[in-house]
Amino acid sequence: DQITGSVGAKADRQDAYLDSEAYEAVAFGDFATYMRHKRQKLKVQESALLQEERMLLKYQQRALGSLAVKDAEESSSKPLADIAEIDKEHPQVFKGCCIYINGLTQPPYLELRRLIVLHGGDFMAYLDTKGTVTHIIASSLTPKKRIEFKDYKVVNESWILDSIREGRRMDWRRYRVEAENGPELERWNKMKVQSKEAAKNQGSQWSSKLTRINVTSLRAHKELASQDGNRLEAPVTPEKGKADPFLPPTALADKNNTSPWGKSTAQKKLLDIWARGAESSSKVGIMISAAAQTPVGTTQPYTVIGTNPSLPVAAARLVVDNAPYTSHPSNGHAARLLASPSWRERNTASSGDFLSGYFEKSRLHHLSSWKMQMKDMVEDALRESGRVMGSPELPKGVKRVIMHIDFDSFFVSVGLRDRPELNAKPVVVCHRQGQMYSTDGDQRTVPVQRTSTSEIASCNYVARSFGIRNGMSLGQAHTKCAEVHSIPYEFDAYNNISIQLYTILLAHSDAIEAVSVDEALIDVSFLLEELRNGNVRQEAQLLEKYRHYVSSQGDSWTGERQLAEALRDEIRSKTRTEASIGIGSNVLLARLATRKAKPGGSFHLLDKDVPTFLADLDIDDLHGIGWSAREACKKEFGCVTISELLFKAKESDFRRVFGREKGAQYWNKLHGKERDKLEGARVRRSIGAAVNYAMRFQDQGEAETFVQNLAAEVAGRMEKAKLAGRKVQVAVMVRAKDAPVEAPKFLGHGVCQTYNKSAKLSSSTHDPAQIKRTAWSLIKALNADPRELRGIGISLQDLTSTTPGAHLPLVPKDGQSLLMFGSDKRDATWPVLQGEKLPSKSNTSDGAAQAPKTVRFDEGAWDEAETPLLPGPSLVSFQRRSLSPAPGAEEELAQLEVEYDRMEPQSRAPVDAQYMVPTQMDQDVLAEMPETMRAQLKAAMDKKAADKASDAERRRDQPPVRSDVTLTASQIDSATLDELPESLRKEILRELAEVSRNNLGPRPPMLPLRVATKSPRKKPAAASPNKTLPKHKLVSPLKKNQPVIDQVTLWIMNPDMLKDTDLRELGVDAEYYRALPAHLQRELIREQTAAVQKSKKARAKPASKTSDMTRAEKRAAETQR
């Protein structure tokens, strides 16, 4: 019973480890379900690796029985101990079982899977045909499934739970799931199936015993209904009784809809019940989570960045989380290697020259930089030859023809050019090569590949026939085909071939859009027109040999096919690599055609064939629609194929689910409609670098060094691109509390929380030191344990070109070109249906009903639409620049003061509402709070969350924005700041520092506002330095979405950040200051702000940090890849 209890609790906890989601789950009902799916995705992705880890342990156990460990630094007994530990903790009752889970179960899928693997079983994510699977877990079976599973041992979840509890594998027949006799839902009470006879008889008893219901059975019910032709039978009335197992009526599969409920009503009810289940689960989950969080083996004090950098840290020796049911086992292989200090220092991000080696070998890094490179190449080539970027407008009568060119299994094809002997074999490209074998305990050779977590970048079509896919781990591929060949990367070759491809395409297209290293889009509308009209260009030569070819249907090839095949020939002869070409009237159709063309062909998807072609496709076959959208469709519409979606959903449904614009875009895509023009010139908006791999820092110093190196990397890239940036953003991945210390993927990041923080500098920079200081201060502010960091990225935005003469911002804030003034950029790139009204300002405010910016596509002619022009500086920024000193600023301040003073002190910082008031400042304080305090807040939040109206209430409880005056560094627009009189400006900055320092107090979000009645005008530089307490306070209304940056901290981190005016106000001579070394600059800053600090300290009450859980944790978005 205890075990069962633990299992249930743990299962719930999995849904709750992102605490904000536990809250959201209550407040937003089915949103919780959505989030659960989202997280499921990441876990599913990790699951294969988890199994590999298990396998790896097995192999090593055997291998170590006869072989000595080579690395002297490793303890040879440790691995065995680890394994023994696992086995002791978790009796291997499922050894030899290969288990597949069908449908919804209780405990849920994830938990069952974990239990199976933990107890020695093999878990199958799919039901293969080779008979590998020995058992299927299901709570109930649809008639269809019953037939499909007739040759398997189908048992209910109790078989797992009981076997674990008893420490032996139970006889499966006692847990058999009889078809249509429904699930034995025994986990609510601990009653067992009394006997086979009883189970059999229940089939005829169900109608009189329909006395209870639960989420699981309802869910199964719903799925069944939706499978069976969009009908939903009436579920039984929920009741609390627990006498008999719930048995779904056999009538479920029946033909007539006798439901008293309409479909949507029924589904809503189901969702309600489901959400209620989620609510109670969440609560339990949080409690369990809090109790189980102590990482086993982490005996060292918690070292936090920003507090005590000098604390010694023991080698990470976490192998298994001992707490029952709280964690996947760590990757023992990685853990052992990491236990060696020298190994860690050589092979992880702690290594001094890690970055260069890493990026050199990272395929994804290359992929990204090649993409940029090809876009640059296209842009340069077109400019040099005087051509315009983007698709041209077409005169009436000329039809748009887009071609999509894509190398077949690119990396493999390149690698096979000089390995013809492998042509007909399953081949993959990945770092792990296959020639190495290790010997197991019985002296048999075991391919190392089998347990490799090395990712497959590309696999050929032979490999694909086994189910191998790009992005899989080699170990996973190996289970699908043991004969798979692995060949190494040839990064230079990929780049060279790509350049050749683009060279060819540039010469034979009206317009070209670089998609990736192996993929491009070309517009050939005019080219084909000219060829047809005999206006020969050089292409004619290529085409000549195809003119008389005949297609397999016996028709002459169309001009499109001729050109495509000509291009393919040209590409093949220049690159010795096979590319396929898809042709269509827009980008989407061209891409779809490519899929059909592959491998080694071309295909023209004609408009008239589109509906048929699309009907059977899965929605995520459409470019731009991925896992998340597919899951949403599953949940919202109960189907994922295009024809079904078109039948079950309306455009308004899509807009409701995906948002106004995306919904419309997706809806168009379902009809095969998309942009039919290639992109014009575009300007880069961000530049950065990130590492989310092999990050295993021992202490803060290593982390800081890494950030320094990464900043230098970013600065180097900016230098190359001749760019400077004003906004620095960091993205930090921190191991999730319940994730294993070592992820299933070797040195991978595992399940993480990601944090994004950004800061705006006073001016653009590409200085590595300044980038580093800013980034590091942002990272430090997270107060994360450096040992838990799993990834760091730095990127810069608000870019300007550093090319002489180009001093204006590259990208205006709104992305709108000055040259486009007067035109509506929203419509510029989209064909507009003739006669259809454009979205107008008088549209209803109803989001779902409102016309999206994406206009609907329809048959017929398009209106001529404008191609967007090059973005330039926005009108807005010009206006802002021309303003000096901002008129009305002082009045505004005065008004603020009045409003603030009118407020009662309590309402300035309502203590009761502390947990609910979402302020930026509070978020950051939260991050700094000790875990215990956070847990208390969490509990408080949960209580509040139970209130249905909590969302609205949260806003009501919050003081009006105007009164909630908080200073943050980033909320004051620096351009505006620049326009103010200097003394005022100084005071703003001083106030910023003050607030940030004092923001631990109960009142700190508020500041007394006292605006000088006689605000100083702009003063000459000789103005006497003001070293006394500021007399004037200037604040701006809180911008809630902006993080609080401690201005003084930022200054101290970035001494170059201070402008001359800042220095003057601090009473420091600018020239003198600039000449100082950084540490003296910092000292000076501290000194000059000390007086202020001191006098205000009395006000600070560190004990009562206020915070807002919801927003803080929302930001800490849990992600996974």
Added chain:
DNA sequence: ATCCTCCCCTAC
């Protein structure tokens, strides 16, 4: 209604 910021999602 539109803009702005902080994210999530997607693709290779």
Added chain:
DNA sequence: TAAGGTAGGGGAGGAT
């Protein structure tokens, strides 16, 4: 052993 990077589109929700 392995090398899970990166840029852009757009939604949510507050500010203007």
